[in-house]
Amino acid sequence: MNALITSEKLIIHRPGTSEPVLRDIDFRISPGEIVTVVGPNGSGKSSLIRALLGHMPLVSGKIIRRRDLRIGYVPQQVQLDRTIPMTVRRFLSLPHWVGAEEAAKALARTGVAGLETRQLTELSGGQFQRVLLARALLHDPHLLVLDEPTQGLDQPGMVAFYRLIEDVRHQTGAAVLMVSHDLLVVMRSSDRVICLNGHICCEGTPQDVGNAPEYRALFGAEARGTLALYRHHHDHDHDHGPQHDCASHG
């Protein structure tokens, strides 16, 4: 199947310097896939996302985006002036106006139906994340890109949000590329995990990555917890062999 985005041998530097942020990134996401990028702070996760979206200059390498690819993007931080009153309905219509029916449909799809007239400042963290997701779903994207979408949510909120992402993928067929620090939860929701630390340390199914020494070296005790949890939830129905080598790229 045609990939939505591929990259080959990407090299990215810290803006305005010759200091490498990412090197040798070969990436691919296919229709309907849920791919999660994990890695320590400063490992280049957001830079990779921004580069794939065309928001960051490449030092070398290339990125190919499928022609007519529609992307719904939720950036890591959404700057809102909390002093300016704005309803959910108005927010959904920025920067492009959307009709009432379309807005209602998007809100219903993300589990926050009927919030149109509420002020953004009145929303809980979880409701706001769902409104952001609803906004990203307008215009029927082929690919949803979510940079740390569960920041500020508690554990049940996080679990509910990732479940919602899986439902959305199921209903719309959209692929999902997300960055996350929520190792314990996100690994279970992903088809493929990419572990990043300036380069791709390892990549594969959640189980492959959970087993990879590179991943364990980066995340230590938390990594062991991830795998235990993953096994607990999946040993009943998973019998896939490894699909990727978890060899270090250097």
Ligand SMILES: Nc1ncnc2c1ncn2[C@@H]1O[C@H](COP(=O)(O)OP(=O)(O)OP(=O)(O)O)[C@@H](O)[C@H]1O
């Ligand atoms: N606009 C910028 N100007 C200067 N340096 C930047 C800029 N954006 C990112 N960097 C640097 O690039 C490196 C990678 O940053 P990036 O935000 O991609 O990491 P990250 O893995 O997403 O981190 P976090 O988990 O903390 O969000 C960091 O060293 C960061 O300081």
